[in-house]
Amino acid sequence: MRIAMISEHASPLAVLGEEDAGGQNTHVAELAAALAAEGHEVRVYTRRDSPTLPETVGAAEGYEVVHVPAGPARRVPKDELLPFMGEFGSWLAGRWRDGDWTPDVAHAHFWMSGLATLHAGRRTGVPMVLTYHALGTVKRRHQGANDTSPAGRIGYERALGRAADRVIVQCQDEIGELVRMGVPRSRMTLVPSGVNQEMFRPDGPAAPRDPARPRILTVGRLVERKGFQEVVRALPAVPDAECVLVGGPPADRLPAEPFAQRLRALAKACGVADRVRLVGAVPREEMGRWYRSADVLVAAPWYEPFGLTPLEGMACGVPVIGTNVGGIADTVVNGLTGDLVPPRDPRALGTAIRRLLADKLRRFAYATAALDRIRSSYSWKRAAEQLGTVYAAVSAVGRPTPAVA
Ligand code: UDP
Numbered sequence: 001m002r003i004a005m006i007s008e009h010a011s012p013l014a015v016l017g018e019e020d021a022g023g024q025n026t027h028v029a030e031l032a033a034a035l036a037a038e039g040h041e042v043r044v045y046t047r048r049d050s051p052t053l054p055e056t057v058g059a060a061e062g063y064e065v066v067h068v069p070a071g072p073a074r075r076v077p078k079d080e081l082l083p084f085m086g087e088f089g090s091w092l093a094g095r096w097r098d099g100d101w102t103p104d105v106a107h108a109h110f111w112m113s114g115l116a117t118l119h120a121g122r123r124t125g126v127p128m129v130l131t132y133h134a135l136g137t138v139k140r141r142h143q144g145a146n147d148t149s150p151a152g153r154i155g156y157e158r159a160l161g162r163a164a165d166r167v168i169v170q171c172q173d174e175i176g177e178l179v180r181m182g183v184p185r186s187r188m189t190l191v192p193s194g195v196n197q198e199m200f201r202p203d204g205p206a207a208p209r210d211p212a213r214p215r216i217l218t219v220g221r222l223v224e225r226k227g228f229q230e231v232v233r234a235l236p237a238v239p240d241a242e243c244v245l246v247g248g249p250p251a252d253r254l255p256a257e258p259f260a261q262r263l264r265a266l267a268k269a270c271g272v273a274d275r276v277r278l279v280g281a282v283p284r285e286e287m288g289r290w291y292r293s294a295d296v297l298v299a300a301p302w303y304e305p306f307g308l309t310p311l312e313g314m315a316c317g318v319p320v321i322g323t324n325v326g327g328i329a330d331t332v333v334n335g336l337t338g339d340l341v342p343p344r345d346p347r348a349l350g351t352a353i354r355r356l357l358a359d360k361l362r363r364f365a366y367a368t369a370a371l372d373r374i375r376s377s378y379s380w381k382r383a384a385e386q387l388g389t390v391y392a393a394v395s396a397v398g399r400p401t402p403a404v405a
Contacts, residue, residue: 001040001041001104001105001388001391001392001395002040002041002043002101002102002103002104002105003035003040003041003042003043003103003104003105003106003107003391004042004043004044004045004092004096004103004105004106004107004117004126005028005031005032005042005043005044005045005106005107005108005109006044006045006046006092006106006107006108006109006113006116006117007024007025007028007044007045007046007109007110007113008046008047008068008070008078008081008085008088008110008112008113008116009024009046009047009078009081009110009112010024010025010028010046010109010110011025011028011044011046011049011065012025012028012029012032012044012046012059012065013029013057013059013065021221022220022221023133023193023305023306023307023308024109024110024133026284026308027109027131027133027193027306027308028044028109029059029061030193030194030196030380031193031194031380031383031384031387032044032059032061032063033059033061033062033063033380034194034380034381034383034384035063035384035387035388036061036062036063037061037062037381037384038381038384038385038388040388042062042063042064043063043064043065043066043101043103044063044064044065044066045066045068045088045092046065046066046067046068047067047068047070047071047081047084047088048067048068048069048070048073049073049074049075049076050073050074050075051073051074053067053073054067055067068088068091068092069087069091070084070085070087070088070091070116071083071084071087077148078110078112079148079149079150081112082112082115082150082152085112085115085116085119086115086116086119088116088119089115089116089117089118089119089120090119090120092106092116092117092119092120093119093120093123093124096120096124096126097123097124102124102126103126104126104391104395105126105127105128105129105391105394105395106120106121106126106127106128106129107128107129107130107131107168107387107391108128108129108130108131108164109131109133110131110132110133110134111130111132111136111153111156111157111160114128114130114132114156114157114160114164115156115160117130118160118163118164127165127394127395127397128163128164128165129164129165129166129167129168129387129390129391129394130160130161130164130166130167130168131167131168131169131170132157132167132169132174132178132305133170133305133306134305135157135174135177135178135181135305136149136153136154136157137154137157137177137180137181138177138303138305138326139303140154141303142225142302142303143224143225146224154181157181158181158182158183161178161181161182161183161187162182162183162184162187164187165394165397166187166188166189166390166393166394167183167187167188167189168188168189168190168191168387168390169188169189169190169191170190170191170192170193170305170306170327171190171192171305171306171326171327171329171330171331172190172329172330173325173326173327173329173330174305174326174327175188175190189386189390191383191386191387191390192306192327192330192331192377192378192383193306193308193311193327193378193383194311194378194379194380194381194382194383195308195311195312195314195315195374195378195379195380196315196380197315197374197375197379199284199285199287199288200287200288200291200311200312200315200316201288201315201316201317202292202315202316202317202367202371204288204289204292205289205292206289206292206293207289207290207292207293208293209293210242213240213241213242214238214240214241214242214295214296214357215241215242215244215293215294215295215296216231216235216238216241216242216243216244216294216295216296216297216298216353216357217243217244217246217290217291217293217294217296217297217298217313217318218231218243218244218245218246218297218298218299218300219245219246219247219287219290219297219299219309219312219313220247220299220301220309221247221248222247222248222249222257222259222260222263223259224259224302225301225302225303226247226300226301227300227301227302227323227343227344228245228263228300229262229263229266230300230343230344230345230346230349231243231245231298231300231346231349232263232266232267232270232272232276233266233270233346233350234346234347234349234350234353235267235270235272235275235276235350236270236271236272236350237346237347237350237351237353237354238350238353238354238357241275241295241353241357242275242276242277243272243275243276243277244277244279244290244293244294245263245276245277245278245279246279246280246281246282246287246290247279247280247281247282248260248278248280248281249280249281250280250281251279251280251281252280253280254278254280260278263276263278264276264278287312288312288316291312291313291316291318292316292317292318294313294318295318295319295357295363296318296319296320296321296353296356296357296363297309297310297313297318297319297320297321298320298321298322298349298353299313299320299321299322299323299328300321300322300323300341300343300349301323301325301326301328301343302323302325302343302344303325303326303343304323304325304326304327304328305326305327306326306327307322307326307327307328307331310322310328310331310332310338311331311374311378314331314332314337314338314367314370314371314373314374315370315371315374315378317367317368317370317371318367318370319337319338319356319362319363319366319367319370320332320337320338320339320366320370321338321339321340321341321349321352321353321356322338322339322340322341323340323341323342323343323344323349324340324341324342324343325343328340331373331378332370333369333373336366336369337366337369337370337373338366338370339352339355339356339366
């Protein structure tokens with residue numbers, strides 16, 4: 001099949017760890033590669049955010065990335081991209097209608113891509129599959145006045161859920177949210193993300209570490225909702241352990257980063273400054289080295305639409321302590337592949353970390369069960385096969401004659 005993937009702000013070619021570059025970029029890159037490996041023709045459409053980018057780049061994994069001119073050719077925060085989605089959709093429609101490549105199906109990632117894709121699909125008859133990745137209702141609930149999403153987000157998300165030919169959900173929690181928003185359950189198919197088991201595996205080199213000091217690793221963009229503050233607050237309850245935080249801007253820009261400064265100040269106030277180490281952004285290929293260097297991976301977000309880092313840690317044979325939210329509540333089986341604790345609760349987190357670090361046997365049992373779970377349920381091949389079935393179903397239904405632009 002010819003499959004278009006639309007990921008307006010998250011290019012599969014981006015460097016990860018910075019504010020708007022994380023799980024969605026990885027997800028789109030891995031999924032595109034897995035679909036290409038299944039024999040599909042895949043093009044990923046993302047916004048051109050630099051004047052030097054060529055229109056089309058062939059990725060080594062067998063898919064193409066197309067840089068769509070919509071809005072200024074420079075980085076624009078994702079919450080400011082809405083005004084350019086009409087332009088994005090019109091450009092897609094033009095290409096799909098008049099160019100030499102018309103997809104059988106378009107899979108939109110994130111609500112804004114959904115708007116552009118719907119616009120193009122209505123003009124060309126290309127059916128739309130939508131993955132939200134994150135929901136405005138959840139963000140609003142947790143971030144309140146700090147939520148910088150465009151005002152109409154929740155309404156657009158509801159409308160998109162009804163207009164899409166199929167909605168791909170990533171976890172049980174997301175199903176509940178969408179049902180409460182009025183998206184029919186019958187339109188949803190649950191296909192969790194996979195994890196790259198070549199890149200993330202238990203054997204392989206590990207980043208250097210002090211063997212005398214247990215290592216707690218935590219990974220993610222330096223944003224408040226990732227819960228790094230709670231990890232720092234939990235540290236006084238875990239004597240001797242060091243906490244390594246991977247993510248954020250590259251190491252040279254880290255000292256000036258406001259959130260990194262806040263974390264350092266907090267670590268000082270908690271009396272653990274000498275045990276907290278901020279590493280900055282690490283290239284994706286090197287992430288496995290960091291996971292393998294750890295005794296435990298802590299993923300403590302306040303909420304998490306899916307959460308790739310716990311899966312990556314599990315695939316590297318590292319026991320995970322996660323907060324009982326979003327996708328983590330599905331991927332980590334409490335007491336079997338890891339521990340789940342309530343979000344925003346440094347006391348519970350500290351107790352769980354101290355207990356696990358003191359129990360080598362439990363760590364081994366969790367790591368072994370986690371690896372089993374990854375191998376049986378979280379390959380990208382499985383995700384690509386399931387999605388291939390969805391794409392075939394929606395493109396077989398066909399569309400009425402498309403409306404003229
Ligand atoms: N990541 C990375 N380098 C970093 C920090 C993160 O490659 O310095 C990757 C990480 O391995 C994972 C993704 O970024 O694949 C983060 O995804 P997750 O779902 O955990 O969080 P999100 O960023 O989507 O909120």
